[in-house]
Amino acid sequence: MAYFAQQAVNAISLGFLYALIALGYTMVYGVLTMINFAHGDLFMLGAFICLLLVTFSPIALPFPILLVLVMLIIGGLGGLIERLAYRPLRDAPRVSAVITALGCGLVISNTTLSISPYSRAMPEVFNDQYFNVFGVGISTLQMLIIGVSLALMIGLDALIQKSRFGMALRAVAFDARSAPLMGISVNRIISLTFLIGTGLGGAAGMLYGMAFPVISASMGVLVGWKAFIAAVIGGIGNIRGAVLGGFILGTVEIFSVATLPSTYRDLISYSLLLVILIFKPYGILGRAPNIKV
Amino acid sequence: MENIRRFCVRLADRRWILPVLLVLGMTFCVVAESTSLLNSYTRFVLTAMLVNVILCVSLNLVNGYLGEFSVGHAGFMALGAYASAMLTTCLFPQTPALFIPAILVGGLMAAVVGFFLALLSFKTRGDYLAIITLAFLMIVKSALENISWVGGPRGLAGIPTLTTLPIAFATAIITLWVIRNLIYSKFGRAVVAIREDEIAANAMGVRTREAKILAFTVSSFFGGVAGALLAHQITFINPGSFDIVKSTEILVMVYLGGIGSLAGSILGAVIFTFLSEALREYGTWRMVILPLILVLLMIFRPRGIMGLRELPWFLPRRELFNRRKKS
Amino acid sequence: MSALLEIEDVTMRFGGLCAISNCRMTVPAGITHGIIGPNGAGKTTLFNLITGIYRPTEGIIRYKGRKISGQRPSRIALEGIGRTFQNIRIFKSLTVLENVRIAYDSQLRYGPMESLMRVGRYGRAEDESIARSMELLEHFGLSGFASIPASGLSYGSQRRLEIARALALKPALLLLDEPAAGMNTGETSALTEFLRDIRDHFQVTMILIEHHMHLVMNLCDKITVLDFGRVIADGTPAEIRANPRVIEAYLGESTE
Numbered sequence: 001m002a003y004f005a006q007q008a009v010n011a012i013s014l015g016f017l018y019a020l021i022a023l024g025y026t027m028v029y030g031v032l033t034m035i036n037f038a039h040g041d042l043f044m045l046g047a048f049i050c051l052l053l054v055t056f057s058p059i060a061l062p063f064p065i066l067l068v069l070v071m072l073i074i075g076g077l078g079g080l081i082e083r084l085a086y087r088p089l090r091d092a093p094r095v096s097a098v099i100t101a102l103g104c105g106l107v108i109s110n111t112t113l114s115i116s117p118y119s120r121a122m123p124e125v126f127n128d129q130y131f132n133v134f135g136v137g138i139s140t141l142q143m144l145i146i147g148v149s150l151a152l153m154i155g156l157d158a159l160i161q162k163s164r165f166g167m168a169l170r171a172v173a174f175d176a177r178s179a180p181l182m183g184i185s186v187n188r189i190i191s192l193t194f195l196i197g198t199g200l201g202g203a204a205g206m207l208y209g210m211a212f213p214v215i216s217a218s219m220g221v222l223v224g225w226k227a228f229i230a231a232v233i234g235g236i237g238n239i240r241g242a243v244l245g246g247f248i249l250g251t252v253e254i255f256s257v258a259t260l261p262s263t264y265r266d267l268i269s270y271s272l273l274l275v276i277l278i279f280k281p282y283g284i285l286g287r288a289p290n291i292k293v
Numbered sequence: 294m295e296n297i298r299r300f301c302v303r304l305a306d307r308r309w310i311l312p313v314l315l316v317l318g319m320t321f322c323v324v325a326e327s328t329s330l331l332n333s334y335t336r337f338v339l340t341a342m343l344v345n346v347i348l349c350v351s352l353n354l355v356n357g358y359l360g361e362f363s364v365g366h367a368g369f370m371a372l373g374a375y376a377s378a379m380l381t382t383c384l385f386p387q388t389p390a391l392f393i394p395a396i397l398v399g400g401l402m403a404a405v406v407g408f409f410l411a412l413l414s415f416k417t418r419g420d421y422l423a424i425i426t427l428a429f430l431m432i433v434k435s436a437l438e439n440i441s442w443v444g445g446p447r448g449l450a451g452i453p454t455l456t457t458l459p460i461a462f463a464t465a466i467i468t469l470w471v472i473r474n475l476i477y478s479k480f481g482r483a484v485v486a487i488r489e490d491e492i493a494a495n496a497m498g499v500r501t502r503e504a505k506i507l508a509f510t511v512s513s514f515f516g517g518v519a520g521a522l523l524a525h526q527i528t529f530i531n532p533g534s535f536d537i538v539k540s541t542e543i544l545v546m547v548y549l550g551g552i553g554s555l556a557g558s559i560l561g562a563v564i565f566t567f568l569s570e571a572l573r574e575y576g577t578w579r580m581v582i583l584p585l586i587l588v589l590l591m592i593f594r595p596r597g598i599m600g601l602r603e604l605p606w607f608l609p610r611r612e613l614f615n616r617r618k619k620s
Numbered sequence: 621m622s623a624l625l626e627i628e629d630v631t632m633r634f635g636g637l638c639a640i641s642n643c644r645m646t647v648p649a650g651i652t653h654g655i656i657g658p659n660g661a662g663k664t665t666l667f668n669l670i671t672g673i674y675r676p677t678e679g680i681i682r683y684k685g686r687k688i689s690g691q692r693p694s695r696i697a698l699e700g701i702g703r704t705f706q707n708i709r710i711f712k713s714l715t716v717l718e719n720v721r722i723a724y725d726s727q728l729r730y731g732p733m734e735s736l737m738r739v740g741r742y743g744r745a746e747d748e749s750i751a752r753s754m755e756l757l758e759h760f761g762l763s764g765f766a767s768i769p770a771s772g773l774s775y776g777s778q779r780r781l782e783i784a785r786a787l788a789l790k791p792a793l794l795l796l797d798e799p800a801a802g803m804n805t806g807e808t809s810a811l812t813e814f815l816r817d818i819r820d821h822f823q824v825t826m827i828l829i830e831h832h833m834h835l836v837m838n839l840c841d842k843i844t845v846l847d848f849g850r851v852i853a854d855g856t857p858a859e860i861r862a863n864p865r866v867i868e869a870y871l872g873e874s875t876e
Contacts (some may be wrong), residue, residue, distance in 0.1 A: 471736060474735055474736050480732060482718065482722050483722070485711075490709050493705065494694075494722070495672075495697070496694075496703050497789060498694050498697035498726035499722065499725075500694050501694060601713055611747060
């Protein structure tokens with residue numbers, strides 16, 4: 001029982017991380033109906049930026065400042081990619097944008113690989129402690145992951161449901177062609193969406209790097225794309241679906257690793273994706289796009 | 294400059310050039326293989342180029358002619374490579390005569406899986422189909438990593454070197470011939486009609502399911518064939534050789550040369566092979582430069598060099614007549 | 621006279637929205653039937669139901685006495701129902717000739733092996749398909765543009781190409797979705813003649829959705845009026861013109 005509870009705690013913290021990355025995929029898809037394949041690699045870069053900041057900063061940066069810095073840098077980079085690579089393709093065939101995103105992702109991951117060919121150890125950002133709650137071990141780090149993710153998600157939800165930006169974002173997602181008629185600057189909304197979405201991905205990268213302290217350039221494909229599965233399972237474009245998908249995937253992965261050899265993890269995750277797409281082609285909470293005839 | 298252009302146009306219109314080129318090419322390949330005309334490195338690159346032509350033309354069938362976005366072509370290669378390599382290394386070693394059947398088995402293996410992927414394309418299109426092909430690629434790779442009798446993550450070594458330059462050349466020609474003959478028939482026009490407008494195609498009596506099955510099965514068959522050739526060229530394969538990077542390389546070729554064009558596919562494969570060899574000394578930076586080219590291409594020339602245009606050499610005579618009529 | 625198309629109590633719901641409710645309609649062979657009604661009345665939905673793009677929630681559609689509702693759209697097209705679309709759906713980057721040939725292809729009889737080896741029936745069938753398609757284009761005054769991409773045609777020519785393409789299926793029933801959309805009065809009266817010519821020359825039964833009353837009243841033998849997915853009137857042009865419910869649907873309720 002304690003073993004089960006322990007795995008459940010692990011599943012929840014992994015699920016939160018996946019959900020945090022999946023939000024970035026899903027926000028961009030919701031607004032642009034485009035899969036931002038580069039998102040996973042920006043997530044990976046989040047961990048590396050954190051490593052750079054910790055290593056080269058003259059003073060020891062406290063965790064909150066580090067988190068904000070990573071989010072700003074990665075968010076800025078995401079916005080830059082949107083401006084340079086995706087915006088010129090806004091009216092091009094959809095395939096062009098997807099290919100471009102795939103290309104951007106490979107540029108980022110292979111640049112990182114070329115600069116840092118080996119995986120690196122993430123230094124400890126703060127003193128991690130282990131608590132024992134009713135026989136279940138939970139670390140400060142896990143609590144931090146859950147706390148920070150939860151705070152970011154609640155913040156995002158409030159932003160989208162309550163603020164003017166959120167209203168504009170929903171309008172653009174609903175109909176990007178008539179939104180400008182309502183005085184909404186579509187370009188600004190899209191830029192901000194990228195900023196926030198990739199910023200969340202950067203935060204997830206940093207947290208992931210702290211939790212599994214070996215980081216490498218292939219993390220974007222190995223972990224980032226898992227989060228993409230989570231987004232698709234939940235129904236890409238749907239923010240609650242991303243969170244749901246993150247938890248489903250986190251649970252499945254933790255329990256499959258607990259019962260099967262760990263090499264089966266990818267096989268199971270991607271098979272789960274395939275099976276869900278066969279029976280629910282648009283994910284659990286997603287809806288089929290309306291095609292006007 | 295103008296003279297060169299006019300010369301090229303005249304050349305493109307001379308249809309007898311193609312058979313002449315074929316005969317010359319085949320002769321060259323046989324001679325190069327049996328004598329020391331070329332060093333082994335050049336032979337290796339030329340063979341790789343021909344394998345790339347097969348990959349590029351076959352992926353173009355799905356990504357260019359059918360207009361879907363598949364990122365799973367490396368998965369079909371893996372199936373073909375493993376199936377054929379198991380035959381030639383484990384089941385029937387020391388019988389090079391069985392290489393041709395082994396290639397076919399590799400292709401069929403990939404085609405069967407391609408058929409099932411086509412069934413999934415009935416309900417899903419666009420992004421979601423791209424995700425399915427991605428999932429397929431990842432599943433193939435991690436399944437191979439977990440099957441110990443095909444070597445697991447370490448892969449298969451000691452595959453006999455059976456892919457010679459003439460065999461690669463002949464296979465590339467057969468691939469081009471088959472795909473060209475399918476494209477310029479009612480079957481191919483059905484595939485292209487789906488790319489243009491699936492609903493209208495349906496309303497015009499195009500059996501879209503059959504057309505999708507055709508495109509996916511033929512494309513994956515030749516993907517598998519290319520994988521088989523590659524395995525017997527490099528003599529060592531592991532699941533890592535067939536990852537998303539390999540798929541991206543094929544995508545670069547297709548979109549560089551041009552979608553929906555056989556001439557473009559050949560051009561794309563040739564340019565890519567030489568570019569990639571030229572960049573080899575830069576190590577992993579190569580895979581920074583190549584995707585960067587892809588991104589720039591998408592921004593500035595999304596349909597590639599030949600995009601939807603075709604060299605008259607590859608058109609059936611009756612199609613040519615109708616194209617000329619306009620001028 | 622036997623009915624070519626019978627629509628029996630067809631209902632179509634999208635979620636909670638009832639786009640077509642209990643629609644009954646019979647179209648005998650040889651006539652030209654008009655469907656009119658305000659925007660959003662369900663006219664195009666009815667076409668999509670007939671051509672199999674949607675499956676009716678309830679009810680049956682019969683063509684030549686055989687049930688076609690529930691069949692795949694390509695199958696229904698091959699039964700002999702051709703159509704055009706409200707917002708033109710030609711194959712834009714293909715040539716004008718290829719557009720027509722794709723519709724003609726269903727009549728070609730050769731197998732994949734014959735086309736692969738370029739033997740047997742392949743050659744003759746392809747030659748015939750080109751010749752027939754060119755004939756068709758000739759009739760529509762488009763043969764001069766046969767080898768240019770269809771996107772290069774003018775708007776009016778694109779509409780004509782779409783009709784030509786539908787006729788290449790050799791349909792007995794032709795569905796036209798707003799053929800006069802975007803045309804001025806002069807063009808519309810030319811279109812009336814053009815459609816009359818098509819009807820006589822190709823011997824097709826036509827159902828057309830149209831907003832230009834002049835065209836509908838001149839061309840159609842019978843008219844069905846749809847409003848909010850219901851058939852509110854059915855009859856000859858003269859009857860429809862005199863029907864108070866039709867006037868109400870178009871102009872709003874009378875104040876008296």
